[in-house]
Amino acid sequence: MIGTKFDGTGKGANKLITAASGGVGSYAVQLGGHHVTATCGARNVDLVRSLGADEVLDYKTPEGQNLKNSSGKKYDYIINCAPAVPWKTLKSSLSNEGLVMEVAQPNFSILMAFIWGIFTFSKKKIKIIVVSLGKNDLQFLAELMREGKLKTVIDSNYPFDRAQEAWAKSAEGHATGKIIVEM
Template identity: 60%
Template sequence: MKYETVTDVSGEIVEVGSGVREFRVGDKVVAKLDFWRAGGLAEYVAASESITVARPAGISAADAAGLPTAGLTALQALRAIGTKFDGSASGADVLITAATSGVGTFAVQLAKLGNHRVTATCGARNLDLIGDLGADEVLDYQTPEGATLTSSSGKKYDYIVNNTDNGKWSAFKPRLSYRGRVVDVAPNLGNFVASVLTLFSWRKKLSLVIMTLGKKDMAFLVELMREGKLKTVVDSRHPFEKAADAWTKSMSGHAAGKVIVEM
């Protein structure tokens, strides 16, 4: 494998097990490694056929390597709010926080593919980046409007996809429409409690997303990428010997998109 993140890898198959039927040596693939046995930062890794898909020509290994975990989490969050990707839905007013995170960058793109009207938050230096991904309105989280999640039109949000563990239910609730909902992919303790308290609410509620999607869903994302409808935002690339620098950048909270280690 050549291009890697900790649990997500993309490269070329050099050996297959006796039970493998779908792939052969030399195939280009992208895979999500089992979390408990991740080990993506290695020259060779063992990936399960059950969560490995072919990487089509035209998709770079680096772009593919950034897709699995972040892309699948974003897809699950968007599906949790009823998003359809066949053009049949009229869409809703959706706020996506921390839009420059790996999940956030994919969530903005997927929300627009679902015909949603998207407001997103990020730092000032990335306003144009998120706008270019399709967001209809981008809020600088360090401004009063961004801090309070206030749209310039004053609209309420039908859904909020929260990607930051600093987000609080108390801040989200006033910005929701009458039956609005928060989908939280990075819950803190307070939001976990709120998710329980709002479980049976007929009005505003908060629910948690734990990524459970698999091979079929990853193939769907790869196909969107092949069609040019979805892309990986790559913050930076690092050689394997600088993997520690890549990890530091990733954990800093200041990366715009994915941090890739090249083998």
């Protein structure tokens, strides 16, 4: 829609990835290409920068809360992995034809914006993403991993009998990367 792809090809774009140190966000940063601004907690700023973000905002600072990068440029698209970000904040950060890809569990304002967008002609759009990877997608990601271009950040490992603890930690929303449950 805005002429860019996750493999870094296509038209250049100014992108924002929220919750960039989480399980989905950490992959999105690595696949971002072009100019990537990312938000995360202060303890993960260096990690997210090491994953490839050009600029990292602590989500607790005024800049991070308002999604404002240092250049002042609006984002061509936002990959929103943080469920607490309201549509008003996302919308004000978008370029005129910007797109929000909602990956997190949508909050009420996001759902209403999605429904409203269906019935209006606004150029700023929101899409709720349900990921379904096909064989080619998985092969592409596996090849990036083999080449060392994509890595998995692991927060913690749990044995299967402690899966409930793993789920609780995931639900807190502050894991850094993936939480593994070993079978």
